[in-house]
Amino acid sequence: MKTINIGILGYGIVGAGVAKLLKEKQELLTSRIGAVLNLKTIADIDTKTDRGIDLGTTALVPDAQKIINDPDIDIIVETIGGETFAKEFILKALENRKHVVTANKALIAGFGNDLVNTARENQVDLAFEASCGGCMPIIKSLRESLVANNIKSMSGILNGTCNYILTKISNDGSEFEDALKQAQELGFAEAEPSLDIDGYDTAHKLAILNSLAHGIKINLKDIHVEGIRNITPVDIEFAKSFGYTIKLLAIGKMHENHVEARVHPTMIPDTNPLSHVEQSMNAIAIDGDATGQTMLYGHGAGMMPTASAVLSDIADIARNIICGIGGRVPILGYPEENIKSIPILPMEELYTRYYMRFEAQDNPGVLSKISGILGDNKISIESVHQKGRMDNGNVPIVMITHIAKEAWVQQALKQISSIDSVVGIPVIIRIEEIIQE
Amino acid sequence: MKTINIGILGYGIVGAGVAKLLKEKQELLTSRIGAVLNLKTIADIDTKTDRGIDLGTTALVPDAQKIINDPDIDIIVETIGGETFAKEFILKALENRKHVVTANKALIAGFGNDLVNTARENQVDLAFEASCGGCMPIIKSLRESLVANNIKSMSGILNGTCNYILTKISNDGSEFEDALKQAQELGFAEAEPSLDIDGYDTAHKLAILNSLAHGIKINLKDIHVEGIRNITPVDIEFAKSFGYTIKLLAIGKMHENHVEARVHPTMIPDTNPLSHVEQSMNAIAIDGDATGQTMLYGHGAGMMPTASAVLSDIADIARNIICGIGGRVPILGYPEENIKSIPILPMEELYTRYYMRFEAQDNPGVLSKISGILGDNKISIESVHQKGRMDNGNVPIVMITHIAKEAWVQQALKQISSIDSVVGIPVIIRIEEIIQE
Numbered sequence: 072m073k074t075i076n077i078g079i080l081g082y083g084i085v086g087a088g089v090a091k092l093l094k095e096k097q098e099l100l101t102s103r104i105g106a107v108l109n110l111k112t113i114a115d116i117d118t119k120t121d122r123g124i125d126l127g128t129t130a131l132v133p134d135a136q137k138i139i140n141d142p143d144i145d146i147i148v149e150t151i152g153g154e155t156f157a158k159e160f161i162l163k164a165l166e167n168r169k170h171v172v173t174a175n176k177a178l179i180a181g182f183g184n185d186l187v188n189t190a191r192e193n194q195v196d197l198a199f200e201a202s203c204g205g206c207m208p209i210i211k212s213l214r215e216s217l218v219a220n221n222i223k224s225m226s227g228i229l230n231g232t233c234n235y236i237l238t239k240i241s242n243d244g245s246e247f248e249d250a251l252k253q254a255q256e257l258g259f260a261e262a263e264p265s266l267d268i269d270g271y272d273t274a275h276k277l278a279i280l281n282s283l284a285h286g287i288k289i290n291l292k293d294i295h296v297e298g299i300r301n302i303t304p305v306d307i308e309f310a311k312s313f314g315y316t317i318k319l320l321a322i323g324k325m326h327e328n329h330v331e332a333r334v335h336p337t338m339i340p341d342t343n344p345l346s347h348v349e350q351s352m353n354a355i356a357i358d359g360d361a362t363g364q365t366m367l368y369g370h371g372a373g374m375m376p377t378a379s380a381v382l383s384d385i386a387d388i389a390r391n392i393i394c395g396i397g398g399r400v401p402i403l404g405y406p407e408e409n410i411k412s413i414p415i416l417p418m419e420e421l422y423t424r425y426y427m428r429f430e431a432q433d434n435p436g437v438l439s440k441i442s443g444i445l446g447d448n449k450i451s452i453e454s455v456h457q458k459g460r461m462d463n464g465n466v467p468i469v470m471i472t473h474i475a476k477e478a479w480v481q482q483a484l485k486q487i488s489s490i491d492s493v494v495g496i497p498v499i500i501r502i503e504e505i506i507q508e
Numbered sequence: 509m510k511t512i513n514i515g516i517l518g519y520g521i522v523g524a525g526v527a528k529l530l531k532e533k534q535e536l537l538t539s540r541i542g543a544v545l546n547l548k549t550i551a552d553i554d555t556k557t558d559r560g561i562d563l564g565t566t567a568l569v570p571d572a573q574k575i576i577n578d579p580d581i582d583i584i585v586e587t588i589g590g591e592t593f594a595k596e597f598i599l600k601a602l603e604n605r606k607h608v609v610t611a612n613k614a615l616i617a618g619f620g621n622d623l624v625n626t627a628r629e630n631q632v633d634l635a636f637e638a639s640c641g642g643c644m645p646i647i648k649s650l651r652e653s654l655v656a657n658n659i660k661s662m663s664g665i666l667n668g669t670c671n672y673i674l675t676k677i678s679n680d681g682s683e684f685e686d687a688l689k690q691a692q693e694l695g696f697a698e699a700e701p702s703l704d705i706d707g708y709d710t711a712h713k714l715a716i717l718n719s720l721a722h723g724i725k726i727n728l729k730d731i732h733v734e735g736i737r738n739i740t741p742v743d744i745e746f747a748k749s750f751g752y753t754i755k756l757l758a759i760g761k762m763h764e765n766h767v768e769a770r771v772h773p774t775m776i777p778d779t780n781p782l783s784h785v786e787q788s789m790n791a792i793a794i795d796g797d798a799t800g801q802t803m804l805y806g807h808g809a810g811m812m813p814t815a816s817a818v819l820s821d822i823a824d825i826a827r828n829i830i831c832g833i834g835g836r837v838p839i840l841g842y843p844e845e846n847i848k849s850i851p852i853l854p855m856e857e858l859y860t861r862y863y864m865r866f867e868a869q870d871n872p873g874v875l876s877k878i879s880g881i882l883g884d885n886k887i888s889i890e891s892v893h894q895k896g897r898m899d900n901g902n903v904p905i906v907m908i909t910h911i912a913k914e915a916w917v918q919q920a921l922k923q924i925s926s927i928d929s930v931v932g933i934p935v936i937i938r939i940e941e942i943i944q945e
Contacts, residue, residue, distance in 0.1 A: 088798075092656045092798060096656050096658075096798075099656065099658065100655065100656060102723070102842060102843075102846040103655055103723075103838075103841060103842055103843075103846070104655070105838075105843050200653075206653075206796075206798070206799035206800075206802055207802065208645065208648070208649050208652075208653035211645070211648065211652065211653055212645050215645075215648065215820060215823065215824065216637075216643075216645035216648055216816075216817075216820045217816070217820070218537065218540055218541070218819060218820055218823040219529045219533050219536070219537060219815075219816055219819035219820070219823070220816055221533075221536065286539070286540075344784060344785075344805060347781060347784045348781075359643075359816065360812075361525075361529060361533075361643070361812040361813065361815060361816035361819075362643035362806060362807065362812070362813050362816045363643075363806070363807050363810075363812070363813060364806065364807075365643060365644065365804075365805060365806035365807070366803075366804070366805035366806065367802075367803070367804060367805075368781060368802060368803035368804075368805065369799060369800070369801065369802035369803065370799065370800050370801075370802075373800075375797075375798040375799070375800070376798065376799050376800060378656075378798060379654070379656055379657055379796065379798035379799045380653075382655060382656035382798075383652060383653045383654070383655055383656070386652065386655040386656070387652065390836050390837060391836075394831070394833040394836050395833075396831040396832075396833055399827050399828075399831050399836075400827060401540075401542075404540060405539060405540055406539075406540075406542050409539040409540070
């Protein structure tokens with residue numbers, strides 16, 4: 072029976088998860104794949120800490136080059152993270168004609184086009200199922216299952232930390248800062264949480280998925296990104312009263328000559344299956360022109376769910392090695408020559424519906440002033456909601472607009488902010504309906 | 509550029525959907541796969557009816573043998589349905605060393621082991637993604653994405669007709685017969701609805717999925733099957749009051765020396781994501797030991813969702829043909845020699861919780877008699893609910909049990925039915941909790 076040798080770069084949480092599966096599931100994997108997946112070497116600066124895994128004959132070494140330059144190793148798993156060493160090691164590994172599997176979303180989102188080219192030039196595979204949505208088979212779905220579909224739109228809850236915090240605010244009425252603190256205490260948020268809560272992690276994943284869905288180059292820099300720091304229990308309560316939930320969504324849509332790619336808190340109706348995705352769970356809804364609405368749901372992070380996705384990539388590559396082939400499915404779903412360059416719609420060009428909340432001193436003229444400014448900016452109001460009074464005596468005024476252009480809304484908000492009796496910065500949350508088929 | 513020739517047997521709804529995608533998405537498919545998927549011939553007895561598809565150079569012939577014996581055809585799509593001609597044609601096609609793609613769940617569930625053997629002997633692929641869950645990539649997930657997981661359990665809403673009817677009863681309080689009639693009028697149910705509403709269609713799918721999930725031979729005959737004919741608005745209302753929803757579930761679970769495989773109406777808590785799957789939508793929750801809970805959601809039937817799944821199989825096979833390989837992924841997920849024969853647990857051996865509803869004449873002693881019989885049969889009661897009075901003056905008595913054995917429950921029900929003041933046949937609905945990780 073053939074033996075396929077594997078090396079892991081980075082023996083942290085995910086690296087240890089991959090090692091655990093390769094060791095503990097060796098019999099299962101061999102029985103399914105018909106070859107032995109042999110974890111030959113793991114490299115990590117820390118060779119001392121016990122990760123609780125019986126490594127048997129697997130070597131644990133401090134030097135990554137021991138793996139990258141080992142002629143016996145067929146597949147290298149990169150679980151270092153970050154964009155410096157990981158990038159250098161992956162490039163070197165690809166140049167040494169090793170297949171590479173990574174969970175590194177920041178790296179693929181930031182440098183994926185280059186890495187893909189290097190892989191192609193060296194006729195090896197670069198696989199990254201674990202980079203988006205943890206164990207959900209979203210990349211395989213886009214590259215293989217949905218092959219006959221034009222993807223009209225995707226919307227995803229792709230960051231467990233944000234979803235946990237939003238669920239917490241929604242269920243307990245916590246303020247954002249308290250919910251974040253709790254999430255940190257429970258290990259759902261990092262001590263330095265910006266990557267998650269400011270939306271960048273979600274944007275990394277969207278950049279990758281948008282490329283695969285639409286056959287375009289990976290483009291991170293043009294994605295509009297907003298996080299969840301400004302979401303308050305008040306907005307969540309208003310949303311509930313309208314039959315809506317607030318989620319941090321990654322939204323990607325295909326149009327004639329451009330794509331939409333944006334990450335921001337979004338109000339979705341309770342009839343949207345994403346609205347029931349709670350706690351730290353992830354989900355992505357995909358609307359293909361043949362399939363209609365579909366959704367994948369699962370753990371978007373964590374040691375074993377992520378490791379499971381890495382193993383699915385390893386198995387794919389192993390099956391190719393056994394058959395003596397490579398490049399069976401193009402890395403980005405399309406052969407390079409068919410990958411288009413389609414621009415991302417500038418945010419100010421977006422048309423959508425808006426939830427707006429203003430905090431105003433209880434002044435008889437303020438509603439008229441606000442609606443006047445909205446009207447002057449061509450924004451048509453669907454409904455107005457004013458109820459209760461805040462602790463400071465001010466009143467919240469909530470408006471739902473009909474479809475309006477982002478540029479008009481931003482202009483109107485600037486003007487409304489300058490009204491004397493409007494306090495603080497107005498809140499806007501974009502509304503996303505389910506596309507009816 | 510390579511051309512791969514395809515023939516379709518059966519030009520009904522699904523066959524026409526496949527033809528439509530092959531014709532209208534030719535450019536997309538060529539740009540992704542790097543080969544031309546050429547629909548050479550379609551065979552159907554009816555060569556006259558206009559299906560609204562521009563066939564161009566594709567021949568429409570009345571004789572299936574024109575496809576089966578055509579040396580130029582690489583892949584044959586079977587969309588005839590049924591178990592007679594379809595089986596004969598598929599066997600002949602496999603023997604002629606054609607790859608076969610089918611959406612025929614009854615055939616795969618009933619004769620899959622033989623068909624798989626024939627495909628293997630002739631070193632061709634047999635693919636059936638469209639047989640289970642329409643466009644949801646459930647078969648690809650089990651065979652490829654979850655490769656490093658032992659599947660602890662699966663539970664699926666796999667029949668859109670049943671889910672539509674149950675949603676209707678739940679939302680409108682309709683009786684079953686009225687909901688069925690409406691479903692038939694709207695095209696969600698067949699004129700002869702038994703295959704769907706009596707659970708057989710769901711059982712076909714479960715037989716296939718259980719095989720793939722657990723690496724066992726396809727076994728349809730030992731699956732316990734109950735349909736939804738006896739579900740009443742009363743039971744759905746009781747379920748709601750406990751925070752539960754009633755769904756027709758396919759349940760598959762792995763144990764040490766046996767598997768569970770059963771299809772029946774099931775009460776699931778509102779915290780189970782399956783409880784939010786409404787109307788004719790399908791979903792399947794899979795609990796892998798590495799992934800934890802995951803779920804796929806989508807249209808389980810219909811012309812284009814089914815055709816999309818057929819095309820994903822065609823693309824997989826085409827990519828293998830281009831690479832000059834076959835049998836890259838074993839048809840049932842494991843090579844034949846590693847497929848186990850594990851028995852399905854006899855239903856009477858099942859342990860689960862039960863919802864029971866008795867209709868009783870308002871007789872002071874009846875509650876004591878019922879609970880006495882349950883106690884004598886070792887069934888422990890978690891809660892008792894008696895409220896309101898039915899139109900006929902009788903009272904509904906509802907009990908939720910702790911975990912009990914099916915054999916005890918059936919024995920107790922027989923005894924309870926013989927109590928004079930108990931009217932009609934008691935209703936039982938099994939309760940399925942989410943497995944906590």
